[in-house]
Amino acid sequence: MRELARVLRTGAAAVVVDWSRNGRGEAGPRLDERFDAARAREFFEEEGFEVRLAGERSETFRVVARR
Template sequence: MGFHTFDAERADKLERTDRFQHLSAEELVGATAVADDDTVLDIGSGTGFYTDVLAEVAERVYAVDVQPAMHAYYRRKGVPESVGLLAADAGALPLADDSVDIAVSTMTYHELPDGALGDLARVLRPGGRLVVVDWTSAGTGSAGPPLAERFDAWSAGAAIDAAGFTVRRTESRRETFLVTAVR
């Protein structure tokens, strides 16, 4: 993990609705099983494209991104009232232990720094859910990061399991993978 982050100067590319072909809004909501009283953590939230999907359902969403420029873009776009922006490294989250019901990483697992999974386990409450969707190394590389910077579903699942989660679902698709887990 820990490859370069997405270029904030190209942030407008993160707002294209064709991104839903790799992870639809319905699939994200279904995989997270988000409810209206949940607190959600969106790691690598970028422009808030998927954060907005979660904010339509959850009581509170923390949008975490290491790049302040991404939050600036999100502010210009319009941040929902239920979303709090946190400029932070995913390996050092400024949240209390056991304070989050759900954590998601959409198309950013390959960017996470070492220690991020451990910190996610720290902030997720016992029984809390983790959903990771990212570009798979089994893909063609026609979209997303270079193949050399990607992981496959099973190695991601093994790392998530080793960080203290119980993996519930591991799925490889044409260009992406999905892993769901419980703390």
């Protein structure tokens, strides 16, 4: 996230969609290699982003944040 914070101009948005640790693990990487929307939110907020949306689906999560 530090690199995103460095290269995105103020006002720019970042969108992350990834496999969720809260999934069943039937597809995608192993569960122990994943993280969830709450942890992704923390990553963004630690670098000064404003999280606009964070949510989970059955196997994936999405986070939209603004610099």
